Amino acid sequence: MSGRFVRSSKYRHVFGRPTRKEQCYDNIRISKNAWDTNLVKANPTYLSVNWEASGGGAFAVIPLHEKGRLPEQLPLFRGHKAVVLDTDWNPFDDSLIASGSDDGKAFVWRVPEDFTLRTEEGEEPKDVAPVKQLSGHSRKVGHVLFNPAAANVLATSSGDYTVKLWDVEAGSPRLTLKHTDIVQSLSWSANGSLLVTTSRDKKLRIWDARQEAPAHVAPGHAGAKNSRVTWMGEHDRIATTGFSKMSDRQLGLWDIRDPKEPVGGFQMLDSISGVCMPFWDDSTQCLYLAGKGDGNIRYFEYEHDKFEYLSEYKSGDPQRGVAFLPKRGVNMHENEVMRAFKTVNDNYIEPISFIVPRRAEVFQGDIYPPVVGTKPAMSAADWFDGAEGLPPKIDLESVYEGEEPTEIPPSSKPVSRVPSSSTMLSPSKKDPEPMQPRLEPEPLKEPPQPSPALRSPPPSMKEQTSSIAALASKFDDKEDSSSGEDDTSSFEEVSKPIDRHHAKPPEKHTQNTESAAITRKLSSPISPTKLAAPISPSKPASSAPPSSQPPFANLSGSMDQITLQDIKTLLETQSRTITGQSEKIALLTAEVDRLKNTIGDRM
Numbered sequence: 063m064s065g066r067f068v069r070s071s072k073y074r075h076v077f078g079r080p081t082r083k084e085q086c087y088d089n090i091r092i093s094k095n096a097w098d099t100n101l102v103k104a105n106p107t108y109l110s111v112n113w114e115a116s117g118g119g120a121f122a123v124i125p126l127h128e129k130g131r132l133p134e135q136l137p138l139f140r141g142h143k144a145v146v147l148d149t150d151w152n153p154f155d156d157s158l159i160a161s162g163s164d165d166g167k168a169f170v171w172r173v174p175e176d177f178t179l180r181t182e183e184g185e186e187p188k189d190v191a192p193v194k195q196l197s198g199h200s201r202k203v204g205h206v207l208f209n210p211a212a213a214n215v216l217a218t219s220s221g222d223y224t225v226k227l228w229d230v231e232a233g234s235p236r237l238t239l240k241h242t243d244i245v246q247s248l249s250w251s252a253n254g255s256l257l258v259t260t261s262r263d264k265k266l267r268i269w270d271a272r273q274e275a276p277a278h279v280a281p282g283h284a285g286a287k288n289s290r291v292t293w294m295g296e297h298d299r300i301a302t303t304g305f306s307k308m309s310d311r312q313l314g315l316w317d318i319r320d321p322k323e324p325v326g327g328f329q330m331l332d333s334i335s336g337v338c339m340p341f342w343d344d345s346t347q348c349l350y351l352a353g354k355g356d357g358n359i360r361y362f363e364y365e366h367d368k369f370e371y372l373s374e375y376k377s378g379d380p381q382r383g384v385a386f387l388p389k390r391g392v393n394m395h396e397n398e399v400m401r402a403f404k405t406v407n408d409n410y411i412e413p414i415s416f417i418v419p420r421r422a423e424v425f426q427g428d429i430y431p432p433v434v435g436t437k438p439a440m441s442a443a444d445w446f447d448g449a450e451g452l453p454p455k456i457d458l459e460s461v462y463e464g465e466e467p468t469e470i471p472p473s474s475k476p477v478s479r480v481p482s483s484s485t486m487l488s489p490s491k492k493d494p495e496p497m498q499p500r501l502e503p504e505p506l507k508e509p510p511q512p513s514p515a516l517r518s519p520p521p522s523m524k525e526q527t528s529s530i531a532a533l534a535s536k537f538d539d540k541e542d543s544s545s546g547e548d549d550t551s552s553f554e555e556v557s558k559p560i561d562r563h564h565a566k567p568p569e570k571h572t573q574n575t576e577s578a579a580i581t582r583k584l585s586s587p588i589s590p591t592k593l594a595a596p597i598s599p600s601k602p603a604s605s606a607p608p609s610s611q612p613p614f615a616n617l618s619g620s621m622d623q624i625t626l627q628d629i630k631t632l633l634e635t636q637s638r639t640i641t642g643q644s645e646k647i648a649l650l651t652a653e654v655d656r657l658k659n660t661i662g663d664r665m
Contacts, residue, residue: 101383106391295344
């Protein structure tokens with residue numbers, strides 16, 4: 063059969079659309095620090111950029127609607143004493159952002175209302191100061207990441223080989239996760255209870271964050287270069303990118319319940335030397351991979367526990383940093399499913415829209431399922447006390463219509479929780495469940511039916527012959543052994559026993575001859591047990607009695623009153639039974655012969 067089979071997918075034709083230079087964010091001075099970070103972060107309102115600044119570290123916040131060439135001087139977020147290494151937006155407050163710096167501190171900032179980069183002529187731009195300082199690390203803070211379910215819970219990783227979990231409102235670290243080397247990447251689970259990290263010791267660690275101990279430690283990518291990790295939303299899967307020993311870029315899919323090795327092994331991507339940055343979109347179940355040092359962004363769809371390659375956005379402009387917009391900020395009127403912001407030549411940022419090509423001018427509900435909104439599932443205090451849950455979602459159709467987002471209750475689907483390694487069981491094993499009494503269903507009460515005839519096995523030919531002989535022996539001409547009986551018998555009382563006008567003479571003669579022969583041959587009477595047994599054909603005739611009693615049990619009087627007509631009726635019944643059995647035997651014999659011929663032809 064010729065032809066090529068194509069996998070069905072709504073996102074098979076998704077393509078990346080670049081933006082014209084005048085619609086980009088130009089005249090930007092992106093940090094040239096060599097620390098492995100994404101450099102930019104985005105939310106539906108603002109875009110943050112690690113800035114190349116003198117006199118301490120700083121970063122810039124750019125409103126998304128202020129496109130084009132930016133002013134030479136603009137307000138910066140200053141406060142760090144060393145270069146800013148990473149930033150992250152609060153998922154539930156678009157104006158709150160955290161930053162980590164080489165000075166060993168993490169700051170929390172709030173974007174002023176009506177913030178703009180453009181000032182009046184002759185007016186100096188005013189820098190923004192932090193609202194909270196988080197001190198606790200002894201070396202540089204390389205990554206900051208907000209909890210996706212709890213409000214104001216922040217994770218920071220440092221060169222002191224620790225990850226600290228902060229209550230931002232209190233400004234103090236509550237938990238510390240200790241590693242053996244520098245953490246290179248970290249990611250939260252959807253309900254915020256688990257944290258996965260990769261580090262320079264080539265280990266993949268899955269943490270039950272509030273236990274301060276890893277539930278799993280597994281070997282990751284074997285290459286010497288940095289590896290990245292992202293949690294795949296509400297799945298119990300994580301995706302990693304890294305390098306093999308031969309410096310080939312790899313993609314790995316891991317089951318958090320048994321992460322001894324990736325599901326299906328590592329998938330080789332290419333031999334480019336730049337770190338691959340993974341981004342997961344939980345609404346479309348797609349994974350986007352953007353490489354540092356190349357201009358390509360490839361994307362995969364997660365289906366049947368593997369990544370199916372969709373397509374690739376190709377560009378000749380290399381990127382050092384990439385950020386993806388949360389789903390609630392995309393342009394649904396153009397069927398945009400994702401939007402990326404990539405740095406180009408360290409002087410401008412280009413938006414790239416990933417679009418599903420459709421002509422429909424109405425809301426496309428199949429590609430825009432409900433997504434997480436701006437309401438957390440719990441407070442920081444509740445989270446540190448052990449609470450967990452998924453934040454409520456919003457209906458994107460209300461956003462499409464320009465209305466207030468309609469909240470949808472959180473999904474009841476539980477997110478897998480990994481127990482500590484000491485109590486971890488194999489995914490194929492489960493705790494024994496207590497035995498429950500098995501309740502048998504009550505039988506259905508059927509309406510009473512008349513009692514059927516006794517269905518015993520059909521009598522053999524010998525039993526049938528004995529029964530006939532016993533009946534015929536009643537009329538044998540021999541002296542009776544009993545002394546008290548009269549000389550006249552019931553046979554003698556019948557004057558014309560064979561005078562039947564409706565019977566054919568030849569048939570009557572034959573039956574009488576057979577009865578006489580049977581009488582002469584068999585002299586022993588039938589036992590009472592055999593006499594009471596039913597004599598019924600395989601398909602009883604309509605005239606057969608329905609009960610299980612003998613054919614003459616309903617006759618009143620003694621056995622002496624039985625006539626030859628009764629014997630004839632019995633013989634006719636037996637003849638029909640024998641004829642039916644003979645026909646079945648003939649059919650079976652013919653079937654055996656046919657099977658023998660078939661087998662002989664095949665051999």
